[in-house]
Amino acid sequence: ETGVTQTPRHLVMGMTNKKSLKCEQHLGHNAMYWYKQSAKKPLELMFVYNFKEQTENNSVPSRFSPECPNSSHLFLHLHTLQPEDSALYLCASSQDQDRVDGYTFGSGTRLTVV
Amino acid sequence: AQKITQTQPGMFVQEKEAVTLDCTYDTSDPSYGLFWYKQPSSGEMIFLIYQGSYDQQNATEGRYSLNFQKARKSANLVISASQLGDSAMYFCAMSRSGGSNYKLTFGKGTLLTVNP
Numbered sequence: 001e002t003g004v005t006q007t008p009r010h011l012v013m014g015m016t017n018k019k020s021l022k023c024e025q026h027l028g029h030n031a032m033y034w035y036k037q038s039a040k041k042p043l044e045l046m047f048v049y050n051f052k053e054q055t056e057n058n059s060v061p062s063r064f065s066p067e068c069p070n071s072s073h074l075f076l077h078l079h080t081l082q083p084e085d086s087a088l089y090l091c092a093s094s095q096d097q098d099r100v101d102g103y104t105f106g107s108g109t110r111l112t113v114v
Numbered sequence: 115a116q117k118i119t120q121t122q123p124g125m126f127v128q129e130k131e132a133v134t135l136d137c138t139y140d141t142s143d144p145s146y147g148l149f150w151y152k153q154p155s156s157g158e159m160i161f162l163i164y165q166g167s168y169d170q171q172n173a174t175e176g177r178y179s180l181n182f183q184k185a186r187k188s189a190n191l192v193i194s195a196s197q198l199g200d201s202a203m204y205f206c207a208m209s210r211s212g213g214s215n216y217k218l219t220f221g222k223g224t225l226l227t228v229n230p
Contacts, residue, residue: 042222092159103218
């Protein structure tokens, strides 16, 4: 059991559906991240939140909409996705300064768009 | 911009032997951190080891050691006495030190298979 919990673990959705991914951390970290992991590609940073404020949007399409209501929770709202959006979506958290242990990751949500 | 290169898509090793996973990096930052993560088939990314760019000694954590060669910009992971449970994807990553936008840049990963 990690300090970062992601739900659901698996999600299958149609291209017209609306769904949300949830991430929760109880580590007292100030920063939270969404990463996308596609097959045979490096992890792609999507969004960064620091103290609930979005500090980075890495040119992510608007069909992905993040929400960070507080420093412990992060959501990724999904709508009208494409099959190429199928991937493992990883949430992570960290302190806002350099730390020797880097990020703490969740177990991810494996998303399949049909 | 930072870049991480892992040139080995897959590696095989016999149980109880040592294995080296390669990682080279490119950055213009004077201060940075280097990380290795393990990702089993379950998907979770597990932190293994960290090396700071100004650290004089190579980092070690149990069976993991990081062979840091700054001039060559390489940060290879050495796993000694491999175990079957070491079979997983391994990612090298780099951070920019300091600032409020603390980010990790990852390589494509190496799939390690430990054979009995």
